Amino acid sequence: MRLFISFEGVEGSGKTTQVEMLHNYLVEMRISVLKTREPGGTALGDRLRPILLEHSDAPCCPLSELFLYAAARAQLVKEVIAPALDHHTVVISDRYVDSTVAYQGYARGLDISLIERLNRSATNGCMPHLTVLLDTDPEVGLNRISSRALTLLGCGKDRLESESLHFHRQVRKGYQILADRNPDRFFVVNGRRNKEDIHQQIKHELIRRYPESFPLPIPARNAG
Template sequence: MFITFEGVEGCGKTTQLRLLKERLQARGHRVTATREPGGCPIADQMRAILLDAQNSAITPLAELLLYAAARAQHVQEVIVPALERGEVVLCDRFTDATVAYQGHGRELDLATIEQLNRLATGGLEPQLTLLIDCPVETGLSRARARIEAATGAREERFELESILFHERVRQGYLGRAAAAPQRFLVIDGSGDVAATEERVLAALSGKLSVLGEAVSVPQQAER
């Protein structure tokens, strides 16, 4: 099963992906957790270019093509082999991110983006997408705190974009979720980690029957 996590900067999707991975593994499932851009050595090199704030001169089209190239490598090297091995694949961002960020955020042509996405993935689509949603200001505040606390490379090129850019991204995500309700689960990520995890598990409880008793909802009431 191929599950993706999406959302604006600082929404908490990376943490929720990790928590779900741990829960699935504890129940005996083989899980590959990966991310975009990146996920394999070649794509990670492209990630370094894309997220480095010093590369602010990258044009929107060049940015889009770099994402597509990184995805093509990632899909063939990591995602497809894991699925063929029968593993659950959890991916931190995928094609919906390109539609939201480059399509709605950068306002590039959506039809061109969809075509590139199909080319890069070979038509592979997630079976389930968790959109962790929160106000832009909340997410950016969290993201900036994370960046300041980090000791490695400062991946902050998108965090430095305007509030209006991030609002367009958020609305792009929400519009995409509304257009594909059979695939998307929209989760309120404005609370703390525990509250968001409860909401994730409650939303997943009726969606992962293919995994049997893979997830369980905590006994405490959802906040």
């Protein structure tokens, strides 16, 4: 099956958690699956990731940031995503093109049509079939992350996580606009629900969309 699923949402909305849960479920179902993340997923992307996410004295203006994300993404599509889809491996990505529209477009204020053109070139038009948006109030997400920062001693917030609350609200709004404009591709979930609930909702959406590939579990027969 040719299936590409991306996960989107503000910091701490639960993307990495849900990617992991869906990945485990597909492995259990013996479906060939590959998970990746942005920025990263290739040798080049993994070198760009700290440049994009770590605090640094080297200024990085919004346009430079946009092009660095595009460079990482072009490599990820060519090296990882497109070949996996060609081999009928389900691809799950923790962030993809919509992150750039939400962060660099709606929150940083760069021209949305420029971003969309750049995304199209960088990905060679390779778009997710399904995008799960974990719609979450950024205050909730950032609080979850600060508890993570406290738990993992020495692991503070990264460069984007440290942006103002106003910035993250713009990101959320950007995602909501994207979901409204692409209702067939987006599946919006309330990110405040508990992890297992959200996972079940995502599974049901997959079963609803692709009943042949994700059959409903056969109910256990009553003994006697």
